[in-house]
Amino acid sequence: MSQQTTPLGKQQQYYRKKYLRNLPTAFCTGCGNGSILGCFVRAVDALVVGKQLQQRDLLCVSGIGCSAWIPSPYFKGDTLHTTHGRAIAFATGAKIMNPKLEVVVFTGDGDGAAIGGNHLIHAARRNIPLKVILVNNQVYGMTGGQSAPTTPFGVHSSTYQSNPEPPFDLSRLALGAGASYVARWTTYHIDDIITSMQEALLHPGFVFIEIISQCPTYAARFFNEYRDSLSPKERKQFHRNPGAWMLKALKGKRTGKNLGHPRYELTLKDQTIELGVFIREERSTLTETLQSLWK
Amino acid sequence: MKQGLYFVDGGIACAEGALYAGCRFFAGYPITPATSIVKRMAERLPQLRGYYVQMEDEIASMAAIIGASWAGGKAMTATSGPGFSLMQENLGYAYLTETPLVVVDTQRSGPSTGQATMPAQQDVMQARYGTHGDIAPIAFAPWSVQEMFDFTVYAFNYSERFRTPVLLMADGAISYMREPLNIPKKGELPIVNRRSLSKDDPNPDEIFLRYEMPKFGDGHDLLVTGSAHRPTGVRDYSPRYHRATIHWLFEKQKEAGKALQQEGLDLEVHNLDNADTVIISFGAAARPAYKAVLAAQKEGESIGFIRLKTLWPFPENQLTKLVKDMKRIFVVEMNMGMMIREIERVGCQAQVTGIPKVGGEIHHSNEILQKIRG
Numbered sequence A: 001m002s003q004q005t006t007p008l009g010k011q012q013q014y015y016r017k018k019y020l021r022n023l024p025t026a027f028c029t030g031c032g033n034g035s036i037l038g039c040f041v042r043a044v045d046a047l048v049v050g051k052q053l054q055q056r057d058l059l060c061v062s063g064i065g066c067s068a069w070i071p072s073p074y075f076k077g078d079t080l081h082t083t084h085g086r087a088i089a090f091a092t093g094a095k096i097m098n099p100k101l102e103v104v105v106f107t108g109d110g111d112g113a114a115i116g117g118n119h120l121i122h123a124a125r126r127n128i129p130l131k132v133i134l135v136n137n138q139v140y141g142m143t144g145g146q147s148a149p150t151t152p153f154g155v156h157s158s159t160y161q162s163n164p165e166p167p168f169d170l171s172r173l174a175l176g177a178g179a180s181y182v183a184r185w186t187t188y189h190i191d192d193i194i195t196s197m198q199e200a201l202l203h204p205g206f207v208f209i210e211i212i213s214q215c216p217t218y219a220a221r222f223f224n225e226y227r228d229s230l231s232p233k234e235r236k237q238f239h240r241n242p243g244a245w246m247l248k249a250l251k252g253k254r255t256g257k258n259l260g261h262p263r264y265e266l267t268l269k270d271q272t273i274e275l276g277v278f279i280r281e282e283r284s285t286l287t288e289t290l291q292s293l294w295k
Numbered sequence B: 001m002k003q004g005l006y007f008v009d010g011g012i013a014c015a016e017g018a019l020y021a022g023c024r025f026f027a028g029y030p031i032t033p034a035t036s037i038v039k040r041m042a043e044r045l046p047q048l049r050g051y052y053v054q055m056e057d058e059i060a061s062m063a064a065i066i067g068a069s070w071a072g073g074k075a076m077t078a079t080s081g082p083g084f085s086l087m088q089e090n091l092g093y094a095y096l097t098e099t100p101l102v103v104v105d106t107q108r109s110g111p112s113t114g115q116a117t118m119p120a121q122q123d124v125m126q127a128r129y130g131t132h133g134d135i136a137p138i139a140f141a142p143w144s145v146q147e148m149f150d151f152t153v154y155a156f157n158y159s160e161r162f163r164t165p166v167l168l169m170a171d172g173a174i175s176y177m178r179e180p181l182n183i184p185k186k187g188e189l190p191i192v193n194r195r196s197l198s199k200d201d202p203n204p205d206e207i208f209l210r211y212e213m214p215k216f217g218d219g220h221d222l223l224v225t226g227s228a229h230r231p232t233g234v235r236d237y238s239p240r241y242h243r244a245t246i247h248w249l250f251e252k253q254k255e256a257g258k259a260l261q262q263e264g265l266d267l268e269v270h271n272l273d274n275a276d277t278v279i280i281s282f283g284a285a286a287r288p289a290y291k292a293v294l295a296a297q298k299e300g301e302s303i304g305f306i307r308l309k310t311l312w313p314f315p316e317n318q319l320t321k322l323v324k325d326m327k328r329i330f331v332v333e334m335n336m337g338m339m340i341r342e343i344e345r346v347g348c349q350a351q352v353t354g355i356p357k358v359g360g361e362i363h364h365s366n367e368i369l370q371k372i373r374g
Helices: A010-019 A033-049 A087-097 A109-115 A117-126 A170-177 A190-202 A232-240 A242-249 A286-292 B010-021 B035-048 B058-070 B081-096 B124-129 B145-162 B172-176 B239-262 B283-298 B316-322 B339-346 B365-373
Strands: A058-062 A078-081 A102-108 A131-136 A181-186 A207-212 A253-258 A261-268 A271-280 B004-009 B025-028 B051-054 B075-079 B101-109 B115-119 B138-140 B165-171 B178-183 B223-225 B267-270 B277-282 B303-308 B310-312 B328-333 B351-356
Touching: A010 A033, A033 A131, A033 A190, A058 A087, A078 A087, A087 A102, A087 A109, A087 A117, A087 A286, A087 B025, A087 B051, A087 B058, A102 A109, A109 A117, A109 A131, A109 A170, A117 A170, A117 B058, A131 A170, A131 A190, A170 A181, A170 A207, A170 A271, A181 A190, A190 A207, A190 A261, A190 A271, A232 A242, A253 A271, A286 B051, B004 B010, B010 B035, B010 B075, B010 B101, B010 B145, B010 B165, B010 B172, B010 B178, B025 B035, B025 B058, B035 B051, B035 B075, B035 B172, B058 B075, B058 B081, B058 B101, B075 B081, B081 B101, B081 B124, B081 B165, B081 B239, B101 B145, B101 B172, B115 B172, B124 B138, B124 B165, B124 B310, B138 B145, B138 B239, B145 B165, B145 B172, B145 B178, B145 B239, B165 B172, B165 B283, B172 B283, B239 B310, B267 B316, B277 B283, B277 B339, B277 B365, B283 B303, B283 B328, B283 B365, B316 B339, B328 B339, B328 B365, B339 B351, B351 B365
Parallel strands: A058 A078, A058 A102, A078 B223, A102 A131, A131 A207, A181 A207, B025 B051, B025 B075, B075 B101, B101 B165, B138 B165, B277 B303, B277 B328, B328 B351
Antiparallel strands: A181 A271, A253 A261, A261 A271, B004 B178, B101 B115, B138 B310, B267 B303
């Protein structure tokens, strides 16, 4: 049994009642997925209250992996929990058949970039108005900490003593494939995620938001990048509450501004990761083009 | 297309059948011999305010039609052997989530790339057992261009009526063959539409293990998952819910089997009275088989003919009765012997002989005739 935390405030009760199903959470203590669901609910609420979005038009599609459980079954709205890697393809069918639906895809680095990488790049190229939120925790969490295509080079996972592969830069991949809105944040940057999600929900085109997140269960156990710089005393504290310590490592340094959003820079292991909004462009979308064939 | 008589290939007939049935969404990936269907859908769907989407592969095509079906559309994809293999995982998803849709497999000679484009009937067991887990499919086997049209309409009707994927197991020969096609008047063939949840439904939260199906965007807060689930869609791995779901899938197939028999869609027979020998076949292979039966009758053989219109559910009760007094049964199929196993089960007192053929060619009626003569 997990420990009971502080009682919910009024605002939290409001969000929970309006947007969440009353089900026990399956996420580990300190997991980033809860924060991401919290951000999403706040972004949606702002638009619903502002009458820019109808809750019943929302459809959350997800694949397989921890990230898939962010909307399904917690989010109160239509959810489609699909096969591994294929969420974007399922979402494509639903969005085209009913363009009125506001389709949001929750996926992970394994789901969206390994097994489902092909669907990701093609959806970006088509500029189909799907809002893809990819949670990158740099590891396969649900299956027990195996290396992912996003695991930093040289770190220890449950499959490699030292990961022999360099990681994917997913935001650049989406950018190159033609996504018309691309942003990357970490779970530390809650406010930026919320404003970025609001922007994304209103953006008329394909959206890719990568959120680098912490996996306190596996990434913390295997990844030395979070521990290398810590003193022995700090390490003890780290193991008591790895989620919080990993969040600190995801803070990064502010480097400037772009497209109305702050930019940050983050160093993980030997990797330098840029955060911010990288592109926001309006282009014709696949749903519009398909309907233009009707005449 | 307007009502009338046309001279077209099986692929066009299939596409027109789908449109007649109300299909407005097609996702596909190019593969021969399914291309004729795909091209026709791409051309015709926009004229009817429908959508044709060319996906990045067959996995995505299958996924997209599931999404479109839950968004309220009648959806279809068409492919051939290699693509059908790729679709299997998501096809299993469609069975578990009770999603109505139609998949056309214009079978070609395999395994692997095999003899690309050349006809075969080697996927009939993949239709039955292809995806992992227990499923209870419905699969039709057309043998003419006219049946490519009719069976596609029936496939949509059965998929909507029983809330399940339905397979049309065609083949390269039927798909590219040209024959007269009679397109019926609107309303002449019955069209079954999806049953939606009524406003005063006593259990509106229960969206599975029932024939009514809500759609996205209607404010039902649907939970659709490929994991084992309760009737409400909430993920639940306990034995009782999984058992209930799988039993329900098989129950539906049984009901469909009864309906198929009542509508005469399970099989057709020729000259079985007084026959002690029967040839059983289906799809393209049934054409030379039928010709061989007619020739053998002329030679004085007391021989009859059974053609399976439905492969799954296998019409076993009906067939058991029909073959019970037969001494010899020949099974003609374009594979190394697949449906023969099912036929051996129901006709075990007779001598069951397979007349298999691989190599991407249809049987010649003489080959079959020689086997009958012994």
